[in-house]
Each structure stands twice: as C-alpha cells, then as structure tokens.
Amino acid sequence: MQTNLSDAAKTLARADEAEQILRACVHCGFCNATCPTYQLLGNELDGPRGRIYLIKQMLEGEPVTRKTQLHLDRCLTCRNCETTCPSGVTYHALLDIGRAELERRVERPLSERLLREGLRRVIPHPAVFDALLKTGRAMRPFLPAALGRKIPKQSAPAKTRPAPRHPRTMLMLEGCVQPALSPNTNAAAARVLDRLGVSIVNAGQAGCCGATDYHLNAQEAGLARARRNIDAWWPAIEAGAEAIVQTASGCGAFIKEYGDLLRGDPRYASKAQRVSELARDLVEVLANEPLGQLQVNSPEQTRQRIAFHCPCTLQHAQKLGGAVEAILQRLGFDLTAVPDAHLCCGSAGTYSITQPELAQRLRENRLDALESGKPDVIVTANIGCQTHLDGAGRTPVRHWIELVEASLP
Template identity: 70%
Template sequence: MQTTLSPQARQLPRAEEAESILRTCVHCGFCNATCPTYQLLGDELDGPRGRIYLIKQVLEGNEVTAKTQQHLDRCLSCRSCETTCPSGVDYHNLLDIGRAVVDAAVLRPLGQRLLREGLRTIVPNPRLFKRLVNGGQMFRALLPETLQDKLPRNATIPATRPVIRHARQVLMLEGCVQPGLSPNTNAAAARVLDRLGISVIPARETGCCGAVDYHLDAQATGLDRARHNIDAWWPAIERGAEAIVQTASGCGAFIKDYGHLLGADPVYAEKARRVSTLARDLVEVLREEPLESLGIHADQRLAFHCPCTLQHAQKLGGAVESVLTRLGFNLTPVPDAHLCCGSAGSYSLTQPTLARQLREQKLNALESGHPDVIVTANIGCQAHLDGAGRTPVRHWIELVDAALPSLTEA
C-alpha cells in the first residue's frame, strides 16, 4: 500500500515501523473473511482492511475524528486477520500505533474515560480486584447484568500448592484477575508440574503484565509494568529458572511481545528479549513432558475454546487439544473455532453489545457437540463464556489436575 506519512507522523517513535507495515498490505481483503466484527456488522471500516485505511489516513495527516476512534475501538485485537493474511501484515502493532495517535487527538466522552480509568485502577491490582469480587458476590442481585456476568458462578475454594522440591524450576505469572476469579487455576498448574518433576518458584514482586494499561489508552504505563516485571524476574532468571510460565494466554501473548515493545529501550531491550524468549504458555511446557507418567485415565467429554491469544498471537492452535487427547479426554468438534468469543481483555466491558453477540455465537458452536464441560486457556474467555450461565467453563489444567491419581495410587 503506497503511503506518505505526514511530517508530524514521521516524528512518532514508531513511524518507520508503521510505514513498513502499511506498505505490506496489498488490499486483498482476505482478512475480512475471518474478522468477527466485520462478520457481525458488514461494514468495511469494521474490518481489518478498513481500519488499516483509517490508520493510513490519520498518519498521512487527515482529520482524526470520533468516528475513526469508534471503528478502531470496535476491533477485538483477536489477530485472526494475521493468521489469514497472505502478506504477513503485522496488524496488531499497526493498530497499537494508530490507536495511540487517535487517542491523543480525540477526547473520549466522560463515561468512557471513567470506565477505562476505573478498569486501569482496579484490574491490575489483584488484592483490590479480589475484594471487589468477594463484595460483588454478596450484593450480586444489585449489580448491573454486565457486572453480574463477570462474577464466578460458584464460590472460590482455597488453593493448595506443593512445596519447592525439584531441581527443575520455573517462574509463573500469577495474573491480575485470575487469583480473584479462579484461584485454583495456578495452583492446579503447580500441582501438575510438580508431578512432572518441576517446581514453581514464587515471584511475588511481579504485577500486571501491562496489557490492561497498554490497550486502554496508557501504553507508557503498560511498558513501565513490563519493566517492573523484568526486574522482578531477573534474579531468578540469572539463577537458572528455565521458563516463565503463564496459564492465561492473554498475559503470555503480551509478555512474548516485551522484546519487540522494548526493543528501543537502551536499558531493557536485551533483558526484554531474554524474558520473551523464556515466556511459555503452560501447554508449551507440558507437551514436552512424559504425560503418560501422570497415570491419568480420563474420558470426560470436553469442548475446548482456543483463545485468540493462544491460536493467533502465540500460534499454538491445536496444542492444548493434542495434550488433552493424549491424556484420554474426549474432545467434541467446534465449528468456526478461529472466531473470537468476544472477551478480548476489557472489550466485553467497553463494547458489551458486540461482545454478547459474539459470545452467543461462540457458545452455540462450543455446545453443538454436547460437551459436559467447556475448557479454555485464558481467564478472560473463561469468565466471559461462563457468565452466560450455560455449560460450565473452566481452565483445562483444572480438569487435568482433578484427574490425577492420589499420591498413594500414583
């Protein structure tokens, strides 16, 4: 795509990157065929090709409007278009660049600003978030339906973890909302890893991965959180931790991008690349291990929802399904498995109408094989899908953990 950036755009820190990405696009439109919002709305400007044109116009010096912002806001950042694109357009990075320029030029309505600032205050704070979840459970009936959907259907249970006892050790990102919404998930991962001879070492100084701020008009704050995590992990990395494990694929996708996002930082560039290299989704660790030694004999009927951040961002589509099949679980077919469920981080709160439409479509597809349980690999997807009150939705590692024989049997 022929592009001539304006003098102002050429001063942007990522101007050269934006121009390179724009020139990669060949206008083919294959991306629209797999774009969830284009499929719902049928508007060219609500598909990747249209949004690329909008960003191009902005970077070439055309007027920036609230309408432009709205079309960019409606993008889920699911990256399905990247999987489809025959030209390898790095769409999500272009979108991040375009959103930053648009958000700096267009003042959002007060309600939107308060919502986004509220999410940036609450979500990255696990203790505050957990207190609000517990309070929300008590006053559930008084909350708006949008918030009721986000609360766990069942009370959370205490999660026990094994002691550190193995020479092989990994770090684990605890996450922001997962400790409050599904505290057993990381504990279950630690127990399964322990059975495989791998100990999870704590890194309590870490915080939010940075994705929440980065995708809600505060990219600099998001990158500062990334730097904080790098500092917190670095001593354990120097002592030989073999991986940084994530059970939430959304966090994993962002951490794997640290190396790119901090590539121009003279202090953190090299460390960020190292952290991104060590970042592993849980399934990447488990699939390399002798899973048969776990002694699991499971025959539950499951439907697996593969999060966009796992299949499109991390390119791990099919990996969890393969592990579950190896362990004996019965996986039902899921039509249109490439499409987003509508969670997309904070999207289900900032774009609730579109998110619910996408959730309805996704649940119909997941339930078409009549599973006993739906499993996924990202807490956002889990909470969003489970909030519909239909088939129960859990993290896949919890079912693996529950199927482990007792230590006396093993």
C-alpha cells in the same frame, strides 16, 4: 500500499514501523473473511482492511473524528486477520500505533474516560479487584437481576501448592484477576508440574503483565509494568529458572512481545528479549514433558465430553492452535468437534466491558458452536474467555489444566 506520511507523523517514535506495515498490505481483503466484527457488522470500516485505511489516512494528515475512534475501538485485536493474511501484515502493531495517535488527537467523552480509567485502576491490582468482587458477590441478592448476572460466580478454592523440591525450577505469572476469579488454576498447574519434576518458584514483586494498560492506550504505563516484572524475575532467571509459565494466554501473548516493545530501551532491551524467549504458555511446557508420568486414571473425568475453546491469544498471537487439544487427547479425554474454532468469543481483555453489545453477540455465537457437540464441560486457556463464556450461564467453563489435575490419582 503506497504511503505519504505527514511531517507530523514522521516525528512519531514508531513512524518507520507504521510505514513498513502499511506498505506490506496489498489490500486483498482476505482478512475480512475471518474478522469477527466484519462478519457481525458487514461494514468495511469494521474490518482490518478498512481500519488500516483509517490509520493510513490519519498518518497522512487527514482529519480524524469520533467515528474513526469508534471503528478502531470495535476491533477485538484477536489477530485472526494476521493468521489469514498472505502478506504477513503485523496488523496489531499498526493498530497500537494508530490507537495511540488517535487518543492524542480525539478526546473521548467523559463517560468513556472514566470507564477506562476505572478499569486501569482495578484490573491490574489483584487486592483491589478481589475486594470489589467479594463486595459485589455479597451485594448480589440486593441488586437488579441483570446487574447481578454480570458478577462472576464463586469458583472452587485453590488446593495446596507443593513446596519447591526439585532441581528444575520455573517462574509463574500469577495474573491480576485469575487469583480471584479462578484461584485453583495456578495451583493446579503447579501440582501438575510438580508431578513432572518441576518446581514453581515465587517472584513476589512481579505483578500485572501490562496488557490492560497498554491496550487501553496507556502504553507507557503498560511498559513500566513490563520493566517491573523483568526486574522481579531477573534474579530467578540468573539462578537458572527454565521458563516463565503463563496459564492465561492473554498475558503470555503480551509477555512474549516484551522484547519487541522494549527493543529501543537501552537499559532493558536485552533483558526483555531474554524474558520473551523464556515466556511459555503452560501447554508449551507440558508438550515437552513425559506425560506418561501423570498416570491419568480417573474414568469419571476422562469420560466427560469436552469442548475446547482456543483463545485468540493462544491460536493467533502465540500460534499454538491445536496444542491443548493434542495434550488432552494424549491423556485420554474425549473432545468434541467445534465449528469455526478460529473465531473470537468476545472477551478480548476489557472488550466485553467497553463493547458489551458486540461482545455478547460474539459470545452467543461461540457458545452455539462449542455446544454443538453436546459437551459436558467447556475448557479454555485464558481467564478472560473463561469468565466471559461462563457468565452466560450455559455449559460450565473451566481452565483445561484443572480438568487434568482433577483426573490425577
């Protein structure tokens, strides 16, 4: 695609990167075939190709409006288009560049600014989120039914984690909302890894991965969180920690980009690259371990029919589609077939809050596909997807590692 960036756009820090991405696009339109929002809305500007044109026009100096912002906001950043693209266009990077510039040029309505600021002040802070969640649950009987249904149900409490006792050690990102919404997930992961001879060591100063801030266009705040995590993890990395494990694929996808996002930072570039190299989704860790040691022998668990929802951040961002299914099948679980498994559930970080109508339509479509094989339970690999899908009140949804841990003797 030919480009002619404006003089103003050429001064942007990522101008060269944007131009390279734009020139890689041959506007073939294959991306639209797998774009969830294009499938729902049928509007060229609500597909990747149309959004690329909008960003191109903006960087070439043409006027931008709230309409431009609307179409970019509607993107889930599911990266399905990147899996489909024959030209290797890194669409998500261009979208980040375009959204940041658009945020600078077009002021949002006050209601949107307050919502986004509220999300940034709550989600990355586990104590604040937990307190608000507990308050919401306590108030549910007094709330309108429609509002009460939006408050996530109480999850099973966390089981005791094993104390570090193995020579092999790994770090684990605890996450922002997962400790409150699904407190047993990380505990289950630690217990399974302990069975395999791996101890999880704590890095108390590590916090939010930075994805919430970054994808709400507070990009510098997101990168500041990345730097804090690198500092928190670095002593354990120097002490020999083998990996940084994530049980939420959304966090994992972002941490794996630290090296790229901080490549221009002379203080952090090399450390960020090392952290990205050590970042592992839980399924990547287990895939390289002798799973026979787990001795899964709980018939009531393995006889359940299970549908696996593969999060976009696992299959499209991390390119790990099929990995969880392979492990569950190796362990003897009965998986159902899921049509259109490449499509997004509509969670997409904060998307289910900022674009609720589209998110609900995507959720209903996804649940229809997941339930087509009549599963007893749906499992997934990302807390956002888990909470969003489970919030429909249909088939129960859990993290897949909890199912594995529950089946151990």
